[in-house]
Amino acid sequence: MFDLDQVKKISEKKEEWNQTKVKKVVERFGERKEKFTTSSDIEVKNLYTPAEIADMNYLKDLGFPGEFPFTRGVYPTMHRGRTWTMRQYAGFGTAEESNKRYKYLLEQGQTGLSVAFDLPTQIGYDSDHDLAQGEVGKVGVAIDSLADMEVLFDGIPLDKVSTSMTINAPAAILLCMYMAVAEKQGVSFDKLSGTIQNDILKEYIARGTYIFPPTPSLRIITDIFEFCSKNLPRWNTISISGYHIREAGATAVQEVAFTLGNGIEYVERAIKAGLDVDDFAPRLSFFFNAQMNLLEEVAKFRAARRIWAKLMKERFGAKNPKSMMLRFHTQTAGSALTAQQPMNNIIRVTLQALAAVLGGTQSLHTNSFDEALGLPTEESVRIALRTQQIIAHESGVIDTIDPLGGSYYVEALTNQIEEEVMKYLKKIEEMGGMAKAIEAGFVQNEIQESAYKYQRAVEAQKEIIVGVNQFIVDSEEEIEILKVDPELEVRQIQKLKELKNNRDQAKVDAALKAVREAAQGTDNLIPPIYEAVKVYATLGEICGVLREVFGEYQAALI
CATH class of the missing domain: 3.20.20.240 (Methylmalonyl-CoA mutase)
Structure with missing residues (x-):
């Protein structure tokens, strides 16, 4: 995508800049942290240049909205055509x-x-x-x-x-x-x-509102796939949910990896039950969390789309482009809401909603500022809805598609998240699939470790939560x-x-x-x-x- 000679010159110039300019300032004034990382422990460099994405192939890795691999969006016009569905959970x-x-x-x-x-x-x-x-x-x-x-x-x-x-x-x-x-x-x-929602695997992982064991539960899900493919053609038969996985303490990488791992399990079960992938896959949908690290969240959504498209095309042989589209609903992070100074939650929700919109969500719920204290009032629900409407109609961020596409940092982070997710998916595959990984406690342990690590960072004030x-x-x-x-x-x-x-x-x-x-x-x-x-x-x-x-x-x- 870039001239390699130019990339080499840029890299050399950046190293010179780091040694002659940055080093002096850091030695004199220091930096806010010893190490800058995302929630997934991906190191954040002080500056990104074309060197970080020099091996990217635009048409192969990004393409255009509405076309494989859907990195830049699942529909050709995205929010220029119409805004996302504003769907308040109530x-x-x-x-x-x-x-x-x-x-x-x-x-x-x-x-x-x-x-x-x-x-x-x-x-x-x-x-x-x-x-x-x-x-x-x-x-x-x-x-x-x-x-x-x-x-x-x-x-x-x-x-x-x-x-x-x-x-x-x-x-x-x-x-x-x-x-x-x-x-x-x-x-x-x-x-x-x-x-x-109909996503039982994440109940065993993170949420707990299960009833039946996995085998009959998965049978019910495939029965729904089959029935709806014949009778409810516009109905999304499952919302494969990373939201609750993230709320339980997972990182952004783990949220995508375990959600797509569950998706793979559902697709495999449906195919084993005799369903053709292109008969049910177009009605699969996803549900993600929007957390506080705005740029990591944007990269997360873009990476998830690209990974799912490749999985459906290359692993499951889907022919219908709709089978390869990762369409998703987003909810802002309930776990990020604080009972202390609850009005601050309005700002948190705004940033999280913005991440979802910039990441190309199809549907969005914005949490109300008082939900750390109780069920939302009519006033707080109205503010939450108005947050979406102001982003849609006043901010200008949806006037062009994927406005952060091409950012050296966002593209590099998208690639890194994809790489880390694929490592998890490979390990899950080696364990025999997601159901086996859940039964072994692997997924739950990974989430618990991340949650514990984050809580320790908060207690040590390495992570700041205002108020x-x-x-x-x-x-x-x-x-x-x-x-x-x-x-x-x-x-x-x-x-x-x-x-x-x-x-x-x-x-x-x-x-x-x-x-x-x-x-x-x-x-x-x-x-x-x-x-x-x-x-x-x-x-x-x-x-x-x-x-x-x-x-x-x-x-x-x-």
């Missing part, structure tokens, strides 16, 4: 409460919905289960049956809105409920657009905190009791029997689950049947 209390919040966000200019479910829903228990006590509606909306889903999307046309659902172990059931609501609205399945370990104030401003009314749990349980009393129990029993028979055999599980949902079998009842057949996963102590 949900709390009952379906009625969350429906009001969704309508509020849509009125404020949000362009897609993102549903947060409470913990009982995430692990397959109804609100009246003993283990659900005190957790109903606390960190998301409680969904026990189709009746709740009907209320959740009341007045929201599902053919006009794209919906993301952060649900994993019971993803098939919530997808079926969504389909049933669409059917009642008169919306055909081919008009539905959105995403279910936490430096620039501390004596008194904190009072912040209004949203609290979920405990009466909502009582009302949710009462609604569930009434539902069970008024439904046709014979139809429910027959539908649950069909689910059990499908689980015991090899038939696709989605059609019988869909029929069970439509007769108002509850989430807990369907998961209960699957628990009986598949068992429950017990995590090994790592």
Whole structure:
């Protein structure tokens, strides 16, 4: 890409500059740190020149947006054509409460919905289960049956809105409920657009809301791939998630490596189940974290796109360019939010959102400044959404595609991240794949080591967190905190009791029997689950049947 004689001259001139200029200043004044590194422990040089990227081949390594290897973006016009989907993650209390919040966000200019479910829903228990006590509606909306889903999307046309659902172990059931609501609205399945997270491997790694062991869990995922490829052509069947891996303490390199490792596992399982890669791969999507090191994050997103494109083309033989596109949603880093001086979080979120936009995200959630203290208020949610809108409409950063492309530092860092990720993927391959690496505790140990190292650096003030370990104030401003009314749990349980009393129990029993028979055999599980949902079998009842057949996963102590 550069004239090699010129590169040699530049390198010699840089060395002379370091020895004659930089060295004197450093000897006199020093530098802020002994060593400058990214979160992934990649050394950051004091200056980048063409020498750092002299062996790059523009057409091979970068290309153009919308073309392999998609380093510069998955679509030809990117955000010049339209902005990313502004999708604020929301949900709390009952379906009625969350429906009001969704309508509020849509009125404020949000362009897609993102549903947060409470913990009982995430692990397959109804609100009246003993283990659900005190957790109903606390960190998301409680969904026990189709009746709740009907209320959740009341007045929201599902053919006009794209919906993301952060649900994993019971993803098939919530997808079926969504389909049933669409059917009642008169919306055909081919008009539905959105995403279910449906990424069970990262639950075993970092998040913990699993139900079934890996083998049946992966079977359910491939059943969803197969069903949706035939019936929901616009639906993203999985959001392979690095977000929670990063929140658990992974570095940027580990986030990409373990996320793509999970993606490889899902693709291999689907192919072994008899699916053609180009039938399901175009609907795979990804979910990444946007952390504080802005330029490393931009490079991370660019590297992830290039690696995935190469894997799909070279390893799995994908022919359809859409199978090679790494399309991703981004959420700003919850772990970076501080309870101390919470208004500072507005600045943090702005920088993280900017990294996602400069990195070419397709969809974005910006955290609210008060989330280290509790669920976000309407005011804080509005500020978070306005952050995205100001970046989109006032900053000018999306007027050209991949504006940091060609930066000597960003390109060098993109290459280094790719190199380090490939080392991890090779090691995971040698261990027998991602499922084996998780079972061996390798992935969890790597993340724990990174988290421990970072925490030690914070405690030693080698990493500065403004307002936490430096620039501390004596008194904190009072912040209004949203609290979920405990009466909502009582009302949710009462609604569930009434539902069970008024439904046709014979139809429910027959539908649950069909689910059990499908689980015991090899038939696709989605059609019988869909029929069970439509007769108002509850989430807990369907998961209960699957628990009986598949068992429950017990995590090994790592």
